[in-house]
Amino acid sequence: MGRTKMASRLSTLNANEMLREDHDKVKTLFEQFGEAQEESVKKEIVQQTLLELKVHTALEEEIYYPAIRERLAAQDEEVNELMDESEEEHQVAKALIEELEKMEPGDQHFDAKFKVLADSIRHHILEEETKTLPLAEESGMELEDLGEQMAHRKVELQEEIQNLEAIRPDASARSEKKSKGRTHRGRASRS
Numbered sequence: 001m002g003r004t005k006m007a008s009r010l011s012t013l014n015a016n017e018m019l020r021e022d023h024d025k026v027k028t029l030f031e032q033f034g035e036a037q038e039e040s041v042k043k044e045i046v047q048q049t050l051l052e053l054k055v056h057t058a059l060e061e062e063i064y065y066p067a068i069r070e071r072l073a074a075q076d077e078e079v080n081e082l083m084d085e086s087e088e089e090h091q092v093a094k095a096l097i098e099e100l101e102k103m104e105p106g107d108q109h110f111d112a113k114f115k116v117l118a119d120s121i122r123h124h125i126l127e128e129e130t131k132t133l134p135l136a137e138e139s140g141m142e143l144e145d146l147g148e149q150m151a152h153r154k155v156e157l158q159e160e161i162q163n164l165e166a167i168r169p170d171a172s173a174r175s176e177k178k179s180k181g182r183t184h185r186g187r188a189s190r191s
């Protein structure tokens with residue numbers, strides 16, 4: 001889908017609808033990972049999930065959370081605490097994402113690390129959908145306008161991240177180097 005078409009389709013969603021759509025997408029990816037057997041399929045699912053999570057967290061941190069803080073935090077300290085907790089959950093997710101980007105399916109702890117990420121994100125989604133999104137809806141925030149801003153930024157972020165991924169050294173090349181290094185060291189020790 002082209003940039004203009006995607007932005008146009010997304011801009012018909014309000015901010016909360018967009019976030020819920022993202023949540024549904026990653027929950028589906030988590031389920032697909034649980035069912036996947038082949039490493040190549042797992043790799044594809046993880047790459048897609050990490051892209052979705054990077055874009056989603058950036059949208060929340062750059063646009064959504066600041067709007068909530070601006071609208072509600074001055075009135076309610078619990079809102080500040082909720083936003084702080086959400087941002088900390090993002091930091092945990094980012095650390096796991098960074099570690100997973102350096103790994104390949106088949107690496108020790110790869111599946112476990114992805115499952116921990118999935119559990120953490122599911123918890124975050126539950127809190128967001130039961131606390132944060134309803135707060136935004138009840139506050140009278142301009143969710144349509146916010147959704148439009150987020151739609152345009154989402155397209156930009158997807159392009160930026162995909163461009164970075166295209167120039168980043170491939171994790172499989174790192175993995176090959178690791179295994180060649182092990183083989184080489186193994187041969188050297190037998191001599």
